[in-house]
Amino acid sequence: MYEEIFPSRLAELRNQKAVSARDMSLSIGQNPGYINNIETGKALPSMASFFFICDFLGITPQEFFDIDKKDPEEIRAITDNLKKLDKKQLQNIASIVEGLVK
Incomplete structure (x- = not known):
């Protein structure tokens, strides 16, 4: 279930921040294609990377998965x-x- 939700939710929240996948990848200390690989379903982040993603987006992990909160x-x-x-x-x-x- 999370494998299906995660990519689109990440893209939605990243777009709200108006930041490119490349810039976000570099900002969290990953290679330039890291976020793109997650958003296209080719990879999932480690738990540590997920926390970096949430921190970058300015949200909690709970808020990340609360898809009703746009x-x-x-x-x-x-x-x-x-x-x-x-x-x-x-x-x-x-x-x-x-x-x-x-």
């Missing part, structure tokens, strides 16, 4: 800020969000 970095930032609000503020935000998703 923008995990932004969602985490919003969630962190929500934790700082009081109950009334949270109710106001909830009303706004409900209006947006209708």
